[in-house]
Amino acid sequence: MIGGMEQQSFELIKGLSNHYKTHVIAYKNGKSKIMWFRHLKSDIQTTLKENPNIKLIHLNDGAMGIACLWLKKNTNIPVIVTYHGLDITFPLDIFQHKLIPKLSEFDGAICVSQSTQNECLQRGFNKDKTYTIKNGVDIRLGDIPFDRDIIAKLQNNYNIDVTGKHILVTVGRPVKRKGFSWFLKNVIPHLDSNICLLMIGPMKTEFPFFEKASQALPHSLSQKVQLMLGLASDAREVGEQLKLQKNVFHLGSLPYTDLLQVLSLADLFIMPNIRVEGDIEGFGLVALEASMRGTFVLASGIEGITDAVIDGENGYLLPSEDAPAWIDKIHELLSDKKRLKALSKRGEKFTRKNYSWELMVNNYKMVFDKYISMSKQSLSVTKER
Structure with missing residues (x-):
């Protein structure tokens, strides 16, 4: 597994x-x-x-x-x-x-x-x-060359044209604590039109009977069942938002080699986690993988994420569920690509040194x-x- x-x-x-x-x-x-x-x-x-x-x-x-x-x-x-x-x-x-x-x-x-x-x-x-x-994290990830063919692969395989776009990337299953639906509803609509979000990870469009039944339970019981069975508690809301947002694309699960190339292609890696009672982000390994691929990280400053993303080193920590803070920081960093490139390079060196x-x-x-x-x-x- x-x-x-x-x-x-x-x-x-x-x-x-x-x-x-x-x-x-x-x-x-x-x-x-x-x-x-x-x-x-x-x-x-x-x-x-x-x-x-x-x-x-x-x-x-x-x-x-x-x-x-x-x-x-x-x-x-x-x-x-x-x-x-x-x-x-x-x-x-x-x-x-x-x-x-x-x-x-x-x-x-x-x-x-x-x-x-x-x-x-x-x-x-x-x-x-x-x-x-x-x-x-595997520090050898930083030694794998970037392959620009990933741009053509996105066009040919997913009909996604990233030419002239600023690219944000998220990775993970659509569980509530990841904050994906919150980000789609509260941040994406307020970003410039030349900013697109690529979402990577398993994503169901059809739900088996048991999963549907669990969602019909009272909220507190439904949450416990979903946590126990590892069900994608945010999948429905994410799916609804994908229909509404024209600059958001869900790629599903990718081969690991392609995932690494998309991480390098991205301008920013996004971890917009929110607090969910009883469910915490224990760490945040994927943030380190993004950092090793030379991509700066923006993450919620909560829970175990703060042990993986060190503010000002391999990323910035932002207040969870503070949409204006996220919108402003994304626009700020994307407006100065020279500075962002320097931050990304410094972040990769920091991660390589501290997280092998x-x-x-x-x-x-x-x-x-x-x-x-x-x-x-x-x-x-x-x-x-």
């Missing part, structure tokens, strides 16, 4: 394999998720039995933490869980009041942003065992080594006794 969390997991496993002997239990796309979860406990037990020298267990999201609560009672091995955002803020009473306290009993918590760490601490996690390690996957892996290793060392010391004391 491909997404921010999956990419982070893949890079973490690959990087840590250079330092430790690692044993990976991961869901593989195409298989039954139900069957995978049914066999998860026995797979872990088998792995531990066959490899008695395992010194640490890492669970890469809160859902895995819940599925593996039994580990604390059945092993003496340190267990550390990584939290990404929604896996700590999911607004269900039983989750918040019954399960979160159990998650806080694991040996350590690693959060992908300061915002996610704050959410953990507010829920009673031990501050001395809760760490922030920012996600990284190698740096993320090294920070995880520091935490893991601390717990492995503590575990060895504990074992030594036990033997002496």
Whole structure:
């Protein structure tokens, strides 16, 4: 599976394999998720039995933490869980009041942003065992040359002529917190006519029965169901706005190579997130990818985005849902392309220096080594006794 969390997991496993002997239990796309979860406990037990020298267990999201609560009672091995955002803020009473306290009993918590760490601490996690390690980005993305053929490809494949246009780009699924429909309704109509927006990401035009049914539920319940199942809660409104806005084009999901070229083609990358109760943006990996492709970022200054986009360095942080601020800043930056080019180049250098996957892996290793060392010391004391 491909997404921010999956990419982070893949890079973490690959990087840590250079330092430790690692044993990976991961869901593989195409298989039954139900069957995978049914066999998860026995797979872990088998792995531990066959490899008695395992010194640490890492669970890469809160859902895995819940599925593996039994580990604390059945092993003496340190267990550390990584939290990404929604896996700590999911607004269900039983989750918040019954399960979160159990998650806080694991040996350590690693959060992908300061915002996610704050959410953990507010829920009673031990501050001395809760760490922030920012996600990284593949810095090699900045070394891939820009291919101007992407302009012709947009014309031929999507009937989009960007000649003489200023180009804004957004990337992501149309979920409410991304703020896409808000941006389409409140910002796009007030931008100059030579500014166009390209939207990239999965976009449904037909909704299955269950998804339609979830939207018919009371709002609070509907939101919980949509969050739990990862449904595109903003898709309908985005779809309606696409019919109304002549300078907005939705490209759907693109091949990764084309995505990178569109990011480089763009003048600005846009992350107009809004606050949604119980759902937060844990980080903002795609902003780093845009920055590595030499594109300056405009983002809402909320939640985990502020750990990926550093104001004045690789982007500007703007007030969430403040349409005049967004309109003015977009016009300001697009009116001086020389300045914007300099900002973009500086942003790429900043991201390259501060957000490599190698740096993320090294920070995880520091935490893991601390717990492995503590575990060895504990074992030594036990033997002496």
